[in-house]
Amino acid sequence: MTQIKERYTLTQPQKMMVFILSMSLYGLSNMITELVPEVNIGPVNFSIEYFAFIPLTLCILFHPFYAAIGASIGEVIFGEVMLGQFSGFGEIEKLVIFTLAMYVAGIIVNNPKNKVQVGIAAMTGVIIHQFLNMISDITKVWIGVDDFEAVSGLPQSVVAIEGFSFLNDVLFSGILFALLPTLYLVPRLYGKIEPLLGMKPRDNKTKYPISGILKPRFIIIGVLLSAVAMGCEFLSEAGIDIFEWEAEFGDTAIWISLAAAAVVALITIIVLVTGKNKAKRSMANE
Amino acid sequence: MAAAKSFADKLSFEQIKIELLNTAYGNDRTLIAKLDPRTLFLWYTFFGIAPWFIYSKMILAGMLVFVIGTTIMTKVSRLIIFILIMGLLGESGYLLIASFFFGGNLGIIVPLLTLTMKLSVISLASITAFCSMSPERLGEGLLRIGVPGQVSFSISYGYRMLPTLFEEYNHIFMSYRLRGKSPEKHGLFYFRTVIYFIKLAVKSFYPLLLSMAKRARTTVEALETKGGQYAFRNPAVKKLKLAKLRIGKNDYFFLLISVLYLMSIFISSHYVQF
Amino acid sequence: MNELIHVENVTFQYPGAEHPVLKKMNLSVEKGEFLAVIGSNGSGKSTLCKLFNGLIPHFYTGDFEGSVTVNGLNILNSSVADLSCHVGYVFQDFENQLVQARVLEDASFAPLNFGMEDYLQRGRRALELVGLAHLADEFVWQLSGGQKHLLALAGCLAMNPDIIVIDEPTAQLDPYHAKEIYEVLKKLNKQYGKTIISIEHHTEFIAEYCDTVLLLNKGSVIWKRPMRQALSEVDLLTELNIYPPQAAQAASRLGADHVPITLNEAVAFFKEMIPRSTPSVTKPEPVQAQEEPVIRFDQVGFSYKSMNKKQAQVLKNINLSLFKGEQVAIVGNNGAGKSTLLRLITGVKKPESGTLTVRSQSVASCTPEKMADHVAYIYQNPEQMFIDDSVKKDVAFFPKARKIKDYENKIDEILEQFDLVDLQDKDSRLMSGGQQRRASLAIGAAMNPSVILLDEPTASLDMATRKHLTQFILKLKEQIDLVMIATHDMQLVSEWATRVIVLHHGQIIFDGGKEELFSNPALMDKAGLVPPQIVTLSLALNVDPVDYSVDSFINRFKEVPEEWPLQKASQIN
Structure with missing residues (x-):
């Protein structure tokens, strides 16, 4: 048995199961965190930002892509749409950033039983997510304020405030709601939850060494993807000149350019996945 | 801090149901709610993006007045508008204070106010466009503009499952309480009690993960028998689903008014400077 | 001739399982039948029924042998979606089968997915059939458990299938709602000629509604018989942990050959022989109100x-x-x-x-x-x-x-x-x-x-x-x-x-x-x-005091041996 290095593949319905599972649970947790009051002591914020451990756990246990995208969509639907808080472009940005962060966390782990790996993955996921959020927030002020650099004290204070909230979130939410719960859940669920979906547990027979992740292509794609995520708003504004005066009565022309931004991001992720699988396959053949 | 103590009681099943119904039925009757989702998407595309690149205070102020008007038309509670703007001002306030530490002066106030104005326009535009749109219509609209069918399915599924899941979560949470032991002393700032509840809130997801896995399986089996998988790829299905969507007179009227208004503020901004 | 389902030599083993769940199974179901499938836990009831709409072997890709034909379609060559046009399936955890927000939306979900233009009419018609038409615009989660079950059924009926499979309807419902769903099934069977296959262990429902009974044990068919004949096999059923109606249990334990199954039969059966004179059961002492309530x-x-x-x-x-x-x-x-x-x-x-x-x-x-x-x-x-x-x-x-x-x-x-x-x-x-x-x-x-x-x-x-x-x-x-x-x-x-x-x-x-x-x-x-049933029976027979269990009902006969030959009953006790 051991010489057959099986690839971790899922059938279409199984993908759907992972998606639904991740979407419902992370969505539910979002609704709960939305309803829990937050505590601010000065600039330090002690709110339950998110239960990141849910998508992290699922990304580690199942196919990371479907778990990650499911969680992101769950967040938008349960946490925003259903509470009447859907906010358009902001959601696309969230979706891309969060999916990317969780996905990366998921592929870091090749052996869910290895606590060190799981811990590193959990923290990495949160750090990537919060870091991209920080960059995106800083960029927003940068774009929004005319002649940003010329305003004395503003650039520094933006970076300071955003940097502080980054550290705050990573240390508070990251440890309490990502690291510890993930370490608690993954070993308990591993081998137990997969059969309920009619799947085999992800095993470390499907070797995926760290060197495989750190391939140049991966890094480039990762950077590109982040650029797409951050630039989501800016990409979509490419259509602005066309649309400002003549397009009000047109129908979906602008939407095409907008959707393009999201589609590009999604395709990139998909390419990333298939690329990874290909890499894996070629490795299995070696 | 007593809020923390009663938060578990507040998170009641019935509360959630009411919350959801308010969103679902909430403002169905307003003029804006009757518009076609595509109209609102289009409208939002402008109001949600353009402010980033407009630096004229006059135009921004004009837009702000306009979106405040449309937001009021959606009959969203005024309180929401107030809280939102206060929140944005608060954030700018932080920036202002912080900038003093980095050698800034009061000259920063004007750019910050401009930024706040931009953010307000964008936020209110999204409230106008999406708060009055029922999730069902939002789903249809998204499907229409080419977002994969899984998303609109998920919105509907969310409505179906959320109350059930929430009730189950609540049961599990109570199971912990019905057998566990809460801290004898609340601790400083109810610290121990808060930690106790947070722990339960997190731990309750362990049983829920397993039971949701079982649900997901039946659901996907049922989807299979109902041809769900195949429908995501079938354009005929999409057409049937969207047969109700229609751009009518009101839509053109709404867009026309918006354009005329925008034109007038753009033109007048040439003459009025401040 | 009118064979709708044909199962031949089917063996099936779930992936990763050690033993097959179905072993060389043979079965035939005819059009218009109202079939009850019984058997203890793990006998393969649900697995068998999942063959009919192809979930096995398409969804659960285990080891499958043999052949199954449903309405002329070989399940191996037809997709789950195609087979579902002929077979409606109501799952045991039907809650998870409902996937859309609103009632009508859910009922018309399948026809919509198959691209049928009249999907809304189909949904409405199905809701009318199960009596939920007045709730069409409600959210699914506002329904009661019984109504959700009916909605799951309506979701199947919207495709107008010839066969309806329903997995343990009485397990999740109270008896009142279970009866309601059986009444709907009866209507579908009698008026619309649907073939109904119900996995059921409640023999009183079987006695009232089903025509034929299929008994499974450990993945094999023991027999398929007309209902009356099936439920008369009191000993065999009891051995397999299926309990026949209480009246049948009582009669069988008293040594009768032709046991009564329904209440009316039981009344007629016991009317003549019931010893009325000697009250045999001691009334439980009512607990006296004490000092302090708990x-x-x-x-x-x-x-x-x-x-x-x-x-x-x-x-x-x-x-x-x-x-x-x-x-x-x-x-x-x-x-x-x-x-x-x-x-x-x-x-x-x-x-x-x-x-x-x-x-x-x-x-x-x-x-x-x-x-x-x-x-x-x-x-x-x-x-x-x-x-x-x-x-x-x-x-x-x-x-x-x-x-x-x-x-x-x-x-x-x-x-x-x-x-x-x-x-x-x-x-x-x-x-x-x-x-x-x-x-x-x-x-x-x-x-x-x-x-x-x-x-x-x-x-x-x-x-x-x-x-x-x-x-x-x-x-x-x-x-x-x-x-x-x-x-x-x-x-x-x-x-x-x-x-x-x-x-x-x-x-x-x-x-x-x-x-x-x-x-x-x-x-x-x-x-x-x-x-x-035993209580209703005792009430109908006017015995005093009323018997609350089969045991006490039988004891009544024991105490007056001259009126009833008790060889068999005494063996059992």
């Missing part, structure tokens, strides 16, 4: 805010004193307020008006954690009680949290008592329904409470497990001051309760002995209760 409700009311911001009254003006040693059954329809009443005692919910005291302590001022020192609440769904990752840890959760000395020994004792020693390291959620129930009771026992509250303890259990469980419940009273059970299971009520409280729309409409309740058909009807 639980006291004083004008308790409870309501919650409903959608339109009105208050929905769940309980009103509840006045009740419950005493040590009582065995209290709380009965009434779904939504009558049974669970709420129990939850108020646990402190999870606080009474809105009035006072509720447990051992003279006001519940309103206590946290649930505090109340847990006195009261144990056993959930209707045991899965919701499992919060740790093994049976043993779950049972030990309470004493461990309270740092009770030497709790380990006590836990071992309890595991033994509830027959869980071999299962103690398993995750409770992965066990069978009966094992889960036992584990949930063990959790309650480990709390060492003075009051134990059981919510529907016998729901969705097969008959054997149910019997087993009743014994545990009987044992409970030795250690516990007060046992309260909220239930639909009238057999349990009649065999166990010393006091019955009937709730109806949040109010107590009856509080007294079961004798009084069962002899008041108007009241039973109002509360939607159906007495066990």
Whole structure:
């Protein structure tokens, strides 16, 4: 048995199961965190930002892509749409950033039983997510304020405030709601939850060494993807000149350019996945 | 801090149901709610993006007045508008204070106010466009503009499952309480009690993960028998689903008014400077 | 000739399983049949039925051999979606089968997915057939359990399939709603010529509605027979843990060859021979009201805010004193307020008006954690009680949290008592329904409470497990001051309760002995209760006192041996 290095593949319905599972649970947790009051002591914020451990756990246990995208969509639907808080472009940005962060966390782990790996993955996921959020927030002020650099004290204070909230979130939410719960859940669920979906547990027979992740292509794609995520708003504004005066009565022309931004991001992720699988396959053949 | 103590009681099943119904039925009757989702998407595309690149205070102020008007038309509670703007001002306030530490002066106030104005326009535009749109219509609209069918399915599924899941979560949470032991002393700032509840809130997801896995399986089996998988790829299905969507007179009227208004503020901004 | 389903030599093994679930199975179902599929847990009932719409072997890709034809289609060459146009399937956990937000949307979901232009009409028609047309625009989660089940059925009917498979409809529903769904099935069968296949272990429903019965055991067909002939096999069925109607059990134990199955037959059968003269059963001594009630409700009311911001009254003006040693059954329809009443005692919910005291302590001022020192609440769904990752840890959760000395020994004792020693390291959620129930009771026992509250303890259990469980419940009273059970299971009520409280729309409409309740058909009807067959039979036969179990009914014959030859009955006893 051991010489057959099986690839971790899922059938279409199984993908759907992972998606639904991740979407419902992370969505539910979002609704709960939305309803829990937050505590601010000065600039330090002690709110339950998110239960990141849910998508992290699922990304580690199942196919990371479907778990990650499911969680992101769950967040938008349960946490925003259903509470009447859907906010358009902001959601696309969230979706891309969060999916990317969780996905990366998921592929870091090749052996869910290895606590060190799981811990590193959990923290990495949160750090990537919060870091991209920080960059995106800083960029927003940068774009929004005319002649940003010329305003004395503003650039520094933006970076300071955003940097502080980054550290705050990573240390508070990251440890309490990502690291510890993930370490608690993954070993308990591993081998137990997969059969309920009619799947085999992800095993470390499907070797995926760290060197495989750190391939140049991966890094480039990762950077590109982040650029797409951050630039989501800016990409979509490419259509602005066309649309400002003549397009009000047109129908979906602008939407095409907008959707393009999201589609590009999604395709990139998909390419990333298939690329990874290909890499894996070629490795299995070696 | 007593809020923390009663938060578990507040998170009641019935509360959630009411919350959801308010969103679902909430403002169905307003003029804006009757518009076609595509109209609102289009409208939002402008109001949600353009402010980033407009630096004229006059135009921004004009837009702000306009979106405040449309937001009021959606009959969203005024309180929401107030809280939102206060929140944005608060954030700018932080920036202002912080900038003093980095050698800034009061000259920063004007750019910050401009930024706040931009953010307000964008936020209110999204409230106008999406708060009055029922999730069902939002789903249809998204499907229409080419977002994969899984998303609109998920919105509907969310409505179906959320109350059930929430009730189950609540049961599990109570199971912990019905057998566990809460801290004898609340601790400083109810610290121990808060930690106790947070722990339960997190731990309750362990049983829920397993039971949701079982649900997901039946659901996907049922989807299979109902041809769900195949429908995501079938354009005929999409057409049937969207047969109700229609751009009518009101839509053109709404867009026309918006354009005329925008034109007038753009033109007048040439003459009025401040 | 009119063969609709043909199963030939089918063997199937789930991936990763050690043994096949179906072994060389052969079966044929004809058009217009109303077939009951019976067999104990693990006999392959659901697996067999999942062949008909191709979920096996398409969805569960195990080892499949043999051939299955449904309405002329070979399942190997047809997709699940295609087969589903011919076979509608109502799952046992039908809740998860409903995937759309609103009722009409869900009912018309399948035809929409198949791109049928008249999908809304189809959905509407299906809703009319099951009687839900008036709820078309509601959200699914606003429906009751029974209505959701009907909606799951409507979702299948929208495709107008020839065959409807329904998996254990009575397991999740109260008897009243189960009857409702069977009436709909009967209509579909008789008026619309649909073929119905129902997995069912409730033989009284089979007797009333089905034409034929398929008995499975360990993956093989034992026989398929007409209903009457099938249910007369009392010994075989009992051996396989399927309990024939009580009247048939009684007659068979008295040595009859042609046993009565329905109530009317039973009345005719026993009318002549029933010994009326000697009352044989001693009435259980009614527990006398003692000094101090264990639980006291004083004008308790409870309501919650409903959608339109009105208050929905769940309980009103509840006045009740419950005493040590009582065995209290709380009965009434779904939504009558049974669970709420129990939850108020646990402190999870606080009474809105009035006072509720447990051992003279006001519940309103206590946290649930505090109340847990006195009261144990056993959930209707045991899965919701499992919060740790093994049976043993779950049972030990309470004493461990309270740092009770030497709790380990006590836990071992309890595991033994509830027959869980071999299962103690398993995750409770992965066990069978009966094992889960036992584990949930063990959790309650480990709390060492003075009051134990059981919510529907016998729901969705097969008959054997149910019997087993009743014994545990009987044992409970030795250690516990007060046992309260909220239930639909009238057999349990009649065999166990010393006091019955009937709730109806949040109010107590009856509080007294079961004798009084069962002899008041108007009241039973109002509360939607159906007495066990043996009770109805005794009432119809005018025997006094009424018999509450088959045993006591049979004893009646034993004491007057000259009137009835008792060879067989005495062998059994």
